[in-house]
Amino acid sequence: xxxxxxxxxxxxxxxxxxxxxxxxxxxxxxxxxxxxxxxxxxxxxxxxxxxxxxxxxxxxxxxxxxxxxxxxxxxxxxxxxxxxxxxxxxxxxxxxxxxxxxxxxxxxxxxxxxxxxxxxxxxxxxxxxxx
Amino acid sequence: xxxxxxxxxxxxxxxxxxxxxxxxxxxxxxxxxxxxxxxxxxxxxxxxxxxxxxxxxxxxxxxxxxxxxxxxxxxxxxxxxxxxxxxxxxxxxxxxxxxxxxxxxxxxxxxxxxxxxxxxxxxxxxxxxxxxxxxxxxxxxxxxxxxxxxxxxxxxxxxxxxxxxxxxxxxxxxxxxxxxxxxxxxxxxxxxxxxxxxxxxxxxxxxxxxxxxxxxxxxxxxxxxxxxxxxxxxxxxxxxxxxxxxxxxxxxxxxxxxxxxxxxxxxxxxxxxxxxxxxxxxxxx
Numbered sequence: 001x002x003x004x005x006x007x008x009x010x011x012x013x014x015x016x017x018x019x020x021x022x023x024x025x026x027x028x029x030x031x032x033x034x035x036x037x038x039x040x041x042x043x044x045x046x047x048x049x050x051x052x053x054x055x056x057x058x059x060x061x062x063x064x065x066x067x068x069x070x071x072x073x074x075x076x077x078x079x080x081x082x083x084x085x086x087x088x089x090x091x092x093x094x095x096x097x098x099x100x101x102x103x104x105x106x107x108x109x110x111x112x113x114x115x116x117x118x119x120x121x122x123x124x125x126x127x128x129x130x131x
Numbered sequence: 132x133x134x135x136x137x138x139x140x141x142x143x144x145x146x147x148x149x150x151x152x153x154x155x156x157x158x159x160x161x162x163x164x165x166x167x168x169x170x171x172x173x174x175x176x177x178x179x180x181x182x183x184x185x186x187x188x189x190x191x192x193x194x195x196x197x198x199x200x201x202x203x204x205x206x207x208x209x210x211x212x213x214x215x216x217x218x219x220x221x222x223x224x225x226x227x228x229x230x231x232x233x234x235x236x237x238x239x240x241x242x243x244x245x246x247x248x249x250x251x252x253x254x255x256x257x258x259x260x261x262x263x264x265x266x267x268x269x270x271x272x273x274x275x276x277x278x279x280x281x282x283x284x285x286x287x288x289x290x291x292x293x294x295x296x297x298x299x300x301x302x303x304x305x306x307x308x309x310x311x312x313x314x315x316x317x318x319x320x321x322x323x324x325x326x327x328x329x330x331x332x333x334x335x336x337x338x339x340x341x342x343x344x345x346x347x348x349x350x351x352x353x354x355x356x357x358x359x360x361x362x363x364x365x366x367x368x369x370x371x372x373x374x375x376x377x378x379x380x381x382x383x384x385x386x387x388x389x390x391x392x393x394x395x396x397x398x399x400x401x402x403x404x405x406x407x408x409x410x411x412x413x414x415x416x
Contacts, residue, residue, distance in 0.1 A: 006305075010312045017319060024327050031334050046327065054187065054320045057313045058180050061212035068219060068305050071298035075222045078295045082229035085287050086238065089280065093241050100245035107249070127245075 006067055009060035016053030020046050097127040156281060158394035159288055159381060160234035162401055166374045167227045169404040172367050172411050173220050178360055180216070183317045184209035187324075194328060212313070219306045226295060227374075234288055239280035243269045289385045296382035303375040310368040315361050325353050363414050370407035373400045 004012075023046045027039060034042070105120030188204035232238065247269040329350035333343050377400030384393060 006308070010308075010316065013313075013316060017316075017323060021323060024323070024330070028330055028334065043331070047324075050320055050324055050327075051187075054183070054317055055208060057316045057320075058184070058208045058212040061180060061215055061309050061313045062208065064219075064305050064309055065215045068302055071301040071305075072218065072222050074298035075226050075295060075302060078291055078298075079222070079225045079229045082226075082233050082287075082291055085284075086229070086232050089233075089238050089284070092239070092280070096241055096243060097245055100249040103246070103249035 003066070004063065006060045006063040009056050009063055013053045013056040013060060016049050016056065020049040020053065023049065094127070098124065101127040155393050156234045156236065156285060156288070158397055159292075160231060160236070161394070162377050162381065162397045163227045163230040163234060165401045165404050166377065167224065167231055169367075169370045169374060169408050170220070170224045170227060172370075172408060175411070175415065176364060176367060178314060178318070178364060180209040180212040180314065180317065181206050183314075183321070187321075190324070212309075216306070216309050216314075219302050219309070223299065223302050223306065226299065230288070230291065233284060233291075236281075239277065239284065241273070241280075243273055292378070292381050292385050296378060299378055300375055303371050303378075307368045307371045310364050310371075315364050315368075318357050318361050318364075322354060322357050325350060325357070359414070363411065366407050366411050366414070370404050373403040373407070376400055377404075 023042060027034070027042050027046065031039070101120070101123040105117070105124055108116035108120035184206035185202065185204055188202055188206070192199060192202075247265045329346055332338060332346045338346065377397055380396050380400065381393070384396070
């Protein structure tokens with residue numbers, strides 16, 4: 001048997017609403033003609049149909065998952081790719097900073113000044129760590 | 132003379148490439164940023180399937196003149212409906228936030244100050260770079276880097292938009308369906324229950340005319356409140372259509388449009404989304 005779709009469930013819920021409205025109108029129009037018991041029974045039926053209709057709308061939403069699962073997977077996959085690209089582009093700044101600190105270290109090594117070399121090395125470490 | 136002309140042509144070419152990539156990226160950035168803001172309004176909609184179930188449970192007890200120590204409501208199916216809705220919302224929002232970030236020009240405005248300072252910090256063997264030269268290299272490098280990364284991002288965005296459009300249209304369509312057909316539908320049931328409850332009260336001979344008048348006033352106030360809730364959901368749900376159409380526009384023109392044309396065509400959708408956000412905010416007050 002074919003599975004109920006989200007759209008079919010929604011249409012069914014609307015049918016339930018229409019049915020409950022029709023029963024309600026019949027009750028109000030014949031309020032004085034019906035016995036109390038008949039009225040109560042019809043009232044209970046009307047209310048139950050309304051409750052079922054609401055439950056079916058919730059079901060329709062849950063059933064929507066079947067229609068969107070593949071699309072959700074695709075979009076979430078693309079979003080991950082976008083985030084990876086952003087990360088990659090942000091890393092370029094880090095590469096520039098590291099390159100700058102290596103050039104400074106190079107200058108320090110050529111100058112043969114131990115203090116500058118020490119500072120230059122620290123600069124490379126700091127830029128690598130992103131400090 | 133020839134030498135200068137070639138140099139000038141190169142600079143003009145680089146600047147044009149930079150401007151072209153920047154403007155079309157800016158159009159995508161503006162649209163996705165406005166879409167993200169519009170989408171975030173979902174979190175300000177107080178209605179949910181679970182809330183509807185809990186309210187129904189309480190009003191059912193009141194109608195039956197019953198009080199219980201705990202509300203005792205089984206809302207598991209309604210919670211499931213909310214989970215599905217939330218999942219769809221978060222996926223769409225995540226995509227647009229990513230698109231906003233990757234198309235933002237700030238992302239690749241790299242700072243070359245450190246590099247320029249390093250180059251002028253001293254003498255490198257036989258090579259000595261003065262401040263003026265270092266600044267000139269920095270300027271050219273910045274322009275080239277912006278042009279290269281701008282085009283790189285533009286190509287990436289083309290790819291992402293191309294792959295995302297079909298599933299995104301499915302998700303936006305389903306999100307709109309859930310909100311307008313199902314969540315607003317629950318409120319149609321709420322309205323019918325209000326009508327049934329107050330209609331029965333008015334048919335009750337035990338109530339005098341004053342009490343009946345009060346009941347009728349209460350009914351119209353409650354009805355108006357539900358109509359307002361539906362209007363708020365509707366405003367948000369209609370803006371999803373604009374987001375879908377705007378994204379479709381980017382998709383359709385991803386290979387041929389210049390920044391200006393893309394920007395002009397997206398402005399209609401951006402305005403519609405912004406307008407919906409503004410109306411939504413007014414309703415909250």
